[in-house]
Amino acid sequence: MQIQILLNEKKVTAQIAPDMLLIDFLREQGCNSVKRGCDTSNCGLCTVFVDDKPVLSCSLLAARADGHRVITLEGLQEEAEGFGAYIADEGAEQCGFCNPGLMMNGIAMFRENPDPTDEEIKEYLAGNLCRCSGYEGQLRGIRAYINYKKSQAEGGKI
Amino acid sequence: MLTINQYVKASSLEEAYELNQKRSNVVLGGMLWLKMQKRNVGTAIDLSGLGLDTIEETESEFRIGAMVTLRQMELHKGLNDLTQGAARESVRHIVGVQFRNMATVGGSVFGRYGFSDVLTFLMAAGAEVELYKRGRLSVEEFAYLPYDNDILTYVIVPKRPVRAAYLSQRNTKTDFPVLACCVTEIEREIRCVVGARPMKAVCLRDEKGLLVEGITEESAEKFGAYVSETVETSSNLRGSAQYRKIIAGVLAKRALLQIAGEGEKKEKEQEGRN
Numbered sequence: 001m002q003i004q005i006l007l008n009e010k011k012v013t014a015q016i017a018p019d020m021l022l023i024d025f026l027r028e029q030g031c032n033s034v035k036r037g038c039d040t041s042n043c044g045l046c047t048v049f050v051d052d053k054p055v056l057s058c059s060l061l062a063a064r065a066d067g068h069r070v071i072t073l074e075g076l077q078e079e080a081e082g083f084g085a086y087i088a089d090e091g092a093e094q095c096g097f098c099n100p101g102l103m104m105n106g107i108a109m110f111r112e113n114p115d116p117t118d119e120e121i122k123e124y125l126a127g128n129l130c131r132c133s134g135y136e137g138q139l140r141g142i143r144a145y146i147n148y149k150k151s152q153a154e155g156g157k158i
Numbered sequence: 159m160l161t162i163n164q165y166v167k168a169s170s171l172e173e174a175y176e177l178n179q180k181r182s183n184v185v186l187g188g189m190l191w192l193k194m195q196k197r198n199v200g201t202a203i204d205l206s207g208l209g210l211d212t213i214e215e216t217e218s219e220f221r222i223g224a225m226v227t228l229r230q231m232e233l234h235k236g237l238n239d240l241t242q243g244a245a246r247e248s249v250r251h252i253v254g255v256q257f258r259n260m261a262t263v264g265g266s267v268f269g270r271y272g273f274s275d276v277l278t279f280l281m282a283a284g285a286e287v288e289l290y291k292r293g294r295l296s297v298e299e300f301a302y303l304p305y306d307n308d309i310l311t312y313v314i315v316p317k318r319p320v321r322a323a324y325l326s327q328r329n330t331k332t333d334f335p336v337l338a339c340c341v342t343e344i345e346r347e348i349r350c351v352v353g354a355r356p357m358k359a360v361c362l363r364d365e366k367g368l369l370v371e372g373i374t375e376e377s378a379e380k381f382g383a384y385v386s387e388t389v390e391t392s393s394n395l396r397g398s399a400q401y402r403k404i405i406a407g408v409l410a411k412r413a414l415l416q417i418a419g420e421g422e423k424k425e426k427e428q429e430g431r432n
Contacts, residue, residue, distance in 0.1 A: 019162035041190050047256050054256045059190050063165040126332050127254010
């Protein structure tokens with residue numbers, strides 16, 4: 001079957017099998033940030049945005065994305081670089097495998113709630129698993145990034 | 159592994175219904191549970207083009223379309239105001255935001271899963287389902303009907319005044335519940351729904367009149383003991399049947415005291431207004 005997806009703001013048309021999952025389609029399109037961590041819809045590593053909402057591409061049929069706007073980390077480079085630097089500064093991750101999913105869902109969280117409390121951060125990111133860390137470094141990085149964004153909004157004072 | 163030979167985005171409920179009469183075909187909800195199965199699907203029937211993805215509010219009810227996601231239910235102000243946040247509490251521990259942006263209310267209810275938080279909440283809220291052919295019936299009745307090939311179109315939550323509290327016990331965050339409990343009081347009737355037993359949710363009522371004098375620490379304790387004795391539970395890797403019976407009693411008591419607190423708060427607000 002044929003689908004057409006607006007992928008990272010570019011129209012992509014392709015022939016796919018009815019049971020192709022979006023993750024496999026995206027990787028075929030060169031979006032290698034999208035990865036399988038668990039394959040049981042639990043780890044959040046395959047997170048992409050469909051119509052601006054974070055979803056698990058390992059559990060969505062590519063056919064269901066037909067006619068929709070899909071954004072992967074490749075389409076969010078600027079936002080991801082800024083946020084990622086704060087995560088890296090805290091040495092939050094060891095292997096880094098979970099990072100693309102955390103970046104995507106973190107960005108989704110900031111868009112929904114630019115100034116979340118620690119509890120809200122933990123709740124929003126509960127579906128992003130990191131097996132190296134205890135999430136403390138990520139939490140520090142996220143807080144530091146939020147403070148930076150706030151200071152920017154207040155005219156650059158830190 | 160799940161394989162699908164054909165994918166059809168249904169253009170009408172009648173088309174979806176006709177396709178669903180064939181045994182090898184299946185209606186897609188969020189596809190999260192289906193994906194975990196080893197199954198060869200003939201035609202996957204997608205209802206996402208039928209406008210069933212909104213929560214409509216009328217004077218007397220909330221009509222939750224079958225394709226509404228758990229996240230929509232979690233964030234819906236009207237539904238959460240009505241249930242003092244029980245709607246949100248029943249879903250917010252389910253995996254993560256991304257998962258809840260996909261899992262559908264229709265899929266959760268039609269599946270009538272033994273682990274379901276959603277079924278537990280909706281049964282306690284006195285909700286009904288609307289099936290394309292059969293029409294409306296209570297979630298409580300629907301939960302125990304045999305699986306058939308009808309199409310679930312809406313889940314309806316009546317807008318009767320309700321006091322509600324939802325509690326669950328989990329071994330770890332985002333896991334299936336070891337046990338879930340939702341207590342409501344609707345038109346003076348206490349319903350205590352115990353879910354994730356791990357069997358389909360079951361609704362217990364105050365058949366012994368333990369709460370007729372009101373909810374106090376003492377009457378809640380007695381009702382909790384009654385729930386613990388009465389509820390049928392089972393064992394799996396998350397917990398034993400015996401452990402679940404004890405937890406059921408504890409959660410029932412806590413939920414009762416929570417709704418009693420809500421009642422007192424509302425009475426005080428009312429007094430304040432007068």
